[in-house]
Amino acid sequence: MASEGWALYCEELMSDPRPGRRYGFYNVGEYLYELQGQLLRAVRIVVDVGIHTKRMTFDEAVDYFTAHVDFFPGARQRAATDPAARAEAEVAQRAIYRYSKWPTQAITYNLGKNAIAGLREAYKAKTGRAYSEKHFHQKFMGMGTVPVAYFREVFLQTP
Numbered sequence: 001m002a003s004e005g006w007a008l009y010c011e012e013l014m015s016d017p018r019p020g021r022r023y024g025f026y027n028v029g030e031y032l033y034e035l036q037g038q039l040l041r042a043v044r045i046v047v048d049v050g051i052h053t054k055r056m057t058f059d060e061a062v063d064y065f066t067a068h069v070d071f072f073p074g075a076r077q078r079a080a081t082d083p084a085a086r087a088e089a090e091v092a093q094r095a096i097y098r099y100s101k102w103p104t105q106a107i108t109y110n111l112g113k114n115a116i117a118g119l120r121e122a123y124k125a126k127t128g129r130a131y132s133e134k135h136f137h138q139k140f141m142g143m144g145t146v147p148v149a150y151f152r153e154v155f156l157q158t159p
Contacts, residue, residue, distance in 0.1 A: 002145040005112015011037065012113065043068045044099060044106035051096075052103045058096060065092040115148035116140065119155065126156055 015024040015034050023031035043065055050056025056064070059076065066075040070088050078085035099106055119140070124131045143151050 002112055002147045004109045005114075005116055005148075006145075008041065008109045008113040009116045040069050041106070041109055045110060047096060047099050048104065048106040051100050058100060061096045061099070062089060062092045065096060112147070115152075119148050119152055122152075122156055 011034060013024075015026050015031055018024055026034060046068075047056065047061045047064060050064075051058070051061055062076050063073075066088050067073040070092065072085065072088045075082075075085040075088040075092065079089040080086070120136055123136050139155070143155065148155075
């Protein structure tokens with residue numbers, strides 16, 4: 001959770017607005033691609049939880065994926081007669097097969113990212129005007145790949 005969360009956190013951090021840079025370090029096209037990645041990860045969470053709690057069948061997960069990631073609703077149903085739909089459905093089926101065999105892997109990205117973002121906000125509140133994004137990230141990286149929940153209290157106690 002710590003390393004996958006860090007990766008997703010960094011991707012989004014790169015898109016935080018900076019002075020004179022509305023999309024952070026991305027240009028507008030790269031920012032759109034970043035948002036597409038966030039969308040994919042959000043869909044993976046819905047599918048992961050849905051499949052593993054048996055609230056979503058495999059086919060429902062494929063349909064959800066094609067509708068929300070590829071913006072191609074009904075691809076699975078049209079796959080027999082539409083080559084583009086077949087291609088979309090096949091990609092979705094491979095993805096859903098992977099997610100169906102690896103419970104909770106998809107959700108760990110967001111859990112880790114949210115834990116880091118929450119720690120950053122708590123650290124910012126604790127340090128006030130002395131807050132330094134650079135110092136926070138250096139201190140955080142010094143903790144290694146240990147999940148935030150294990151060091152949060154100690155992290156916030158020391159400057």
